[in-house]
Amino acid sequence: MSPIPTPSQTVGPFLAIGLVPLANADLVAPGSDGALWIEGRLLDGAGAPVPDGMLEIFQADPLGRFPPHTEAPWSGFGRCLTDAEGRFCFTTLAPGPVRLDSGELQAPHIEVLVFARGMLRPARTRWYLPGEAELALDPVLARIDEGRRASLVAFARAPARLVIDVHLQGEHETVFFGY
Amino acid sequence: MDHDEAGRPGGAGARGATDRADLAPGAARHLLGDKTALGEVDPRTIDPPYDAPGYRSSTRRSPRHPLLVLPPSVAERAGPLLGEGRVGPLDHDLTRQHPGEPIGERIVVEGRLSDGDGRPIAGQLIELWQANAAGRYAHHVDDHRAPLDPNFSGTGRCVTGPDGRYRFVTIRPGEYPWGNHHNAWRPAHLHFSVFGRAFVDRLVTQMYFPGDPLFAYDPIFNSVNDPIARQAMVAAFDLRLTEPAFALGYRFDIVVGGPRPTPLEDER
Numbered sequence: 173m174s175p176i177p178t179p180s181q182t183v184g185p186f187l188a189i190g191l192v193p194l195a196n197a198d199l200v201a202p203g204s205d206g207a208l209w210i211e212g213r214l215l216d217g218a219g220a221p222v223p224d225g226m227l228e229i230f231q232a233d234p235l236g237r238f239p240p241h242t243e244a245p246w247s248g249f250g251r252c253l254t255d256a257e258g259r260f261c262f263t264t265l266a267p268g269p270v271r272l273d274s275g276e277l278q279a280p281h282i283e284v285l286v287f288a289r290g291m292l293r294p295a296r297t298r299w300y301l302p303g304e305a306e307l308a309l310d311p312v313l314a315r316i317d318e319g320r321r322a323s324l325v326a327f328a329r330a331p332a333r334l335v336i337d338v339h340l341q342g343e344h345e346t347v348f349f350g351y
Numbered sequence: 352m353d354h355d356e357a358g359r360p361g362g363a364g365a366r367g368a369t370d371r372a373d374l375a376p377g378a379a380r381h382l383l384g385d386k387t388a389l390g391e392v393d394p395r396t397i398d399p400p401y402d403a404p405g406y407r408s409s410t411r412r413s414p415r416h417p418l419l420v421l422p423p424s425v426a427e428r429a430g431p432l433l434g435e436g437r438v439g440p441l442d443h444d445l446t447r448q449h450p451g452e453p454i455g456e457r458i459v460v461e462g463r464l465s466d467g468d469g470r471p472i473a474g475q476l477i478e479l480w481q482a483n484a485a486g487r488y489a490h491h492v493d494d495h496r497a498p499l500d501p502n503f504s505g506t507g508r509c510v511t512g513p514d515g516r517y518r519f520v521t522i523r524p525g526e527y528p529w530g531n532h533h534n535a536w537r538p539a540h541l542h543f544s545v546f547g548r549a550f551v552d553r554l555v556t557q558m559y560f561p562g563d564p565l566f567a568y569d570p571i572f573n574s575v576n577d578p579i580a581r582q583a584m585v586a587a588f589d590l591r592l593t594e595p596a597f598a599l600g601y602r603f604d605i606v607v608g609g610p611r612p613t614p615l616e617d618e619r
Binding site: 174175176177178179180181182183184185186187188189190191193194216217218220222224228230231232238239240247248249270271272273278283285287288289290291292293294295312315316320340341345346347348349350351 | 392394397398399400401403406408409410411412413414415416418419420421422423424425426427429430431432433437465467468469476478479480482488489490492493504505506508542544550551553554555556557571574575579580581583584604605606607608610611612613617
């Protein structure tokens with residue numbers, strides 16, 4: 173007999189009280205060797221910023237490994253609460269290649285969970301690094317309508333400086349995944 | 352009122368609530384015996400839909416495209432190791448974080464973190480946050496006309512033990528009004544943030560108190576459609592956890608079930 177999974181509930185408007193103390197958006201020190209800056213905004217269906225949201229990321233290290241197979245202090249995990257303009261930013265390293273269970277190689281990407289007041293459960297998405305050749309071969313992107321793929325691919329504003337917005341709803345709604 | 356559900360507390364979900372809200376504390380669990388059976392609950396009714404009836408804030412923050420089904424990858428079957436080293440010795444005791452004692456009724460909240468097969472999850476981080484006894488959060492956005500308590504921040508953390516157990520000592524939070532609809536009040540609750548073994552286990556939820564008269568009117572509680580799943584968010588009073596002449600004890604077991612199927616309502 174299996175126990176009933178505990179249902180998800182919203183983080184509510186006061187999430188900062190509980191979730192800021194262990195928030196760490198810098199997986200590596202800004203400015204350190206190979207550091208990659210990823211920033212963006214969390215937006216609602218009307219295009220308004222979501223100031224009471226949180227993004228959590230989890231990703232492979234540059235060799236494509238996850239804990240416990242990584243070297244300390246790499247956790248692969250980052251958390252950033254959105255600011256008054258809905259902005260978030262992370263400093264990390266470019267993730268290495270990771271295969272699907274089928275053996276197909278995926279383009280380098282970061283797993284993302286989005287939480288906010290008004291969201292009763294997190295939305296699951298992923299951010300791909302720019303790189304046309306690898307993106308063209310990615311088995312997950314291949315399943316998405318061409319017009320919506322761009323919502324998952326970060327834009328390089330400058331070297332080592334990526335931008336990606338998350339649209340919860342609306343014309344530019346980000347692609348979200350279910351199980 | 353800018354939403355057609357406003358003023359109709361709970362919306363569709365509340366109808367389902369009425370057949371359980373009047374049961375004795377922990378009754379749903381009791382009816383199923385000590386080991387509740389997932390067989391009684393459709394897994395697609397465990398989690399709430401993104402766009403929930405009566406919860407106004409979900410209207411513009413709910414994805415409208417169908418979710419793309421993607422089984423958990425190697426990434427999501429792994430997980431960050433966030434246990435040891437991040438939690439101080441008094442982080443689990445919200446009544447001892449300031450020079451004085453907070454106002455309110457002390458409570459002990461204890462439980463077990465397990466996976467969907469009932470196996471304990473050891474060494475993982477649990478974060479907690481809540482309103483004070485007067486129903487006010489120590490947060491600049493909270494404008495409820497109730498007093499702040501200089502001896503209460505409402506934030507706690509702990510790491511599960513080898514048997515998956517965790518324990519907090521805190522103050523019973525007050526109910527509080529919110530702007531969702533006319534005369535809207537949230538039932539008393541604690542916010543829990545939980546990491547399991549894998550990123551796919553990540554869970555944020557709310558723990559409620561048994562017998563709360565506000566259950567029938569709360570669209571967040573009732574966003575979980577299945578009445579038995581809803582009871583899984585309600586702690587049980589437990590005399591064994593109650594400390595004589597000190598604090599009432601509540602048991603709240605947390606089950607992170609691994610990948611959750613997409614709720615029925617989101618299959619558009």
